[in-house]
Amino acid sequence: MLQALIESQDFLKFTLDNPHHIDESGTFSLGEHTQVEVWDTGVIVFEPKQGEGKDIVLSCAVHGNETAPIELCNDLIKDLLQQKIITKHRVLFLFGNPPAIINGTRFIEENLNRLFNGAHSVGEGLSNPERIRAKKLEFYVDKFFSASSATEQRIHYDLHTAIRGSKHEKFAIYPYRPGRQYSAQQIMYLEACGIDTVLFHHEPTTTFSYFSSKHYEADAFTIELGKVLPFGQNDMTRFIALREMLNRLITNQDLELDEFDADKVNLYQVCRAINKSCDDFEFTFANDVENFTAFPKGYILAKEGGMDIKVEHEVEAIVFPNAKVPVGQRTVLCLKPASTENIA
Ligand SMILES: O=C(O)CCC(=O)N[C@@H](CCC(=O)O)C(=O)O
Ligand SMILES: [Zn+2]
Numbered sequence: 001m002l003q004a005l006i007e008s009q010d011f012l013k014f015t016l017d018n019p020h021h022i023d024e025s026g027t028f029s030l031g032e033h034t035q036v037e038v039w040d041t042g043v044i045v046f047e048p049k050q051g052e053g054k055d056i057v058l059s060c061a062v063h064g065n066e067t068a069p070i071e072l073c074n075d076l077i078k079d080l081l082q083q084k085i086i087t088k089h090r091v092l093f094l095f096g097n098p099p100a101i102i103n104g105t106r107f108i109e110e111n112l113n114r115l116f117n118g119a120h121s122v123g124e125g126l127s128n129p130e131r132i133r134a135k136k137l138e139f140y141v142d143k144f145f146s147a148s149s150a151t152e153q154r155i156h157y158d159l160h161t162a163i164r165g166s167k168h169e170k171f172a173i174y175p176y177r178p179g180r181q182y183s184a185q186q187i188m189y190l191e192a193c194g195i196d197t198v199l200f201h202h203e204p205t206t207t208f209s210y211f212s213s214k215h216y217e218a219d220a221f222t223i224e225l226g227k228v229l230p231f232g233q234n235d236m237t238r239f240i241a242l243r244e245m246l247n248r249l250i251t252n253q254d255l256e257l258d259e260f261d262a263d264k265v266n267l268y269q270v271c272r273a274i275n276k277s278c279d280d281f282e283f284t285f286a287n288d289v290e291n292f293t294a295f296p297k298g299y300i301l302a303k304e305g306g307m308d309i310k311v312e313h314e315v316e317a318i319v320f321p322n323a324k325v326p327v328g329q330r331t332v333l334c335l336k337p338a339s340t341e342n343i344a
Helices: 003-008 011-017 067-081 098-103 129-146 184-192 208-216 236-250
Strands: 026-030 034-040 043-048 054-060 090-095 153-162 171-174 197-200 219-227 266-275 294-296 300-304 307-310 315-319 330-337
Touching: 003 011, 011 067, 011 090, 011 098, 034 129, 054 067, 054 129, 054 236, 067 090, 067 153, 067 219, 067 236, 090 129, 129 208, 153 208, 184 219, 184 236, 208 219, 219 236, 300 330
Parallel strands: 054 090, 054 153, 153 219, 171 197, 197 266
Antiparallel strands: 026 034, 034 043, 043 090, 171 219, 266 330, 294 315, 300 307, 315 330
């Protein structure tokens, strides 16, 4: 079964040729240095025979139409399979939702990135493909992170692109982490990747990055790499810095990071998530308003059930506005400037 992958060295093609499952998992070696294991469709592990101690998860296609991260991960996997680069750390790549990639849609039945942290089994239970996949992805992350007890650092970068344009093209969401400081080193690593904006989440969520952060104390982020575009339309030159820094990370080269400097990054605190309560929820602003657009106190952001939803702080910037989510889900995050006191 893995012969097709070994011959093509194209893990995306192999995944999309087998979008629901592979007949059997398998293992092969790259030279004397790396063991490759395919655990499931879209799930591949690179294990150096003599690892340096980091466990790194790179996930993409948790939303099927977010193609730039898929191309980026597939290129990295190709370079590893072709031995153009040799990993010094354990790396798990995940293509989250292969049927949605084929469909060219965010999801098939339910948003996969609202089903982690056990949400897949709540309510109606494992009733659709995304719920089943979320449970499996949690299992693979657990298997990967639990395999070595002497891990020096766990990392999970969950790569996405945003539905609309953004005033800050690339940005990261730092999941809620009560009692743990934010990592200055990670923020400067992201900055070196060209991701110069970080949002600190204010509450637990059911996202993939929060799952890894909470259960494995991973340095985990949801990372937005620009606007959603179909395959072939992404300008991959916009990811040169990110590719370089991921190469350096997995091949254990010096990262050459600057000291933490708040002037080099835009830091936002999520002050609230506005959830949808009624079917008639609507925003007052236009569909092409960019992420990080700021509104003054008192401005009516949205209306639902005959009520106005207004800006509460002096100024709030908005991110991910989406009125078309199911009742109960997040329609938008509101942001205020963040303090740096919890960054170390
Ligand atoms: O552009 C949008 O509206 C959504 C882009 C996206 O998929 N964002 C993630 C963020 C997850 C997080 O808050 O960590 C999502 O909505 O799942
Ligand atoms: Zn996404």
